[in-house]
Amino acid sequence: MATFTYIDKIELSAGASSIQFTSIPQTYQHLYLISAGRSNVGGQGDAWLMTINGSTSVTSGNRFGAYYDPASATLTGDGGGNIYLTSGNDWTAETYGSAWFLIPNYTTTQTKTIIGRSMWGGPNPTSGRGFLVFAAGAQPANTAAITSLGFSNPDSGGTQMMTGSTFYLYGLS
Amino acid sequence: MADKLMKYEKNCTTGEETYTEFTAAEVAEYHEISAEIAAKKVIDEAAAIAAAEAKASGLAKLLALGLTEAEANALVK
Numbered sequence A: 001m002a003t004f005t006y007i008d009k010i011e012l013s014a015g016a017s018s019i020q021f022t023s024i025p026q027t028y029q030h031l032y033l034i035s036a037g038r039s040n041v042g043g044q045g046d047a048w049l050m051t052i053n054g055s056t057s058v059t060s061g062n063r064f065g066a067y068y069d070p071a072s073a074t075l076t077g078d079g080g081g082n083i084y085l086t087s088g089n090d091w092t093a094e095t096y097g098s099a100w101f102l103i104p105n106y107t108t109t110q111t112k113t114i115i116g117r118s119m120w121g122g123p124n125p126t127s128g129r130g131f132l133v134f135a136a137g138a139q140p141a142n143t144a145a146i147t148s149l150g151f152s153n154p155d156s157g158g159t160q161m162m163t164g165s166t167f168y169l170y171g172l173s
Numbered sequence B: 001m002a003d004k005l006m007k008y009e010k011n012c013t014t015g016e017e018t019y020t021e022f023t024a025a026e027v028a029e030y031h032e033i034s035a036e037i038a039a040k041k042v043i044d045e046a047a048a049i050a051a052a053e054a055k056a057s058g059l060a061k062l063l064a065l066g067l068t069e070a071e072a073n074a075l076v077k
Helices: B024-064 B069-076
Strands: A004-011 A018-022 A030-038 A049-052 A066-069 A074-077 A097-104 A114-120 A132-138 A149-152 A166-172 B006-011 B017-021
Touching (some): A004 A018, A018 A166, A030 A149, A049 A114, A149 A166, B024 B069
Antiparallel strands (some): A004 A166, A018 A149, A030 A097, A030 A166, A049 A149, A066 A074, A097 A114, A114 A132, B006 B017
């Protein structure tokens, strides 16, 4: 029978520029990572890049993350995958961006493809824009079995994942 | 960027949680990636402006040819 097993949770009680699940058990078939995030970036959103075994690189030479430009209403990705992960300071404090990632066969040493989708909701109090949903995929450059997984926040606009941002890691088998 | 760069790690095997400052190397990498993203934003924004200008120019030319606004908008969508 298929099982969906809770592995661990991170809930930030103070701002951070990076979160990582480390020493991930190698006993499941796939991983599933869920985030409810909020950034201190001024504006509508921020780029949080997925880090896999400490690296943000993907095979295309770009990174797995994105940002949203409220001026042009254009989602512009940082290359390999376009996932908008978080709400920004324009939103009310209780508004968090949501994201889901499936990491198939994370224990293999082959190239892996990670598929994710994200959503953030409105209407935004500044722009009036509503809900947006994105989906994208990327292949991490590091082909080793995945033992650590998380996000970093190196966007020039925001420096922190804010208190209350929450991350869940599950194992599928 | 006045905030300290902090990292939060959770060991899924032991349950240990750590909340520490970035190392010097991590700070350097953070700023390097940040600069790359900022540079790409400039390029992407310029491309978006150029595309919008081209669309407006095309629309104007279609209108000048005698198309209705609805017809022209349907073509340049």
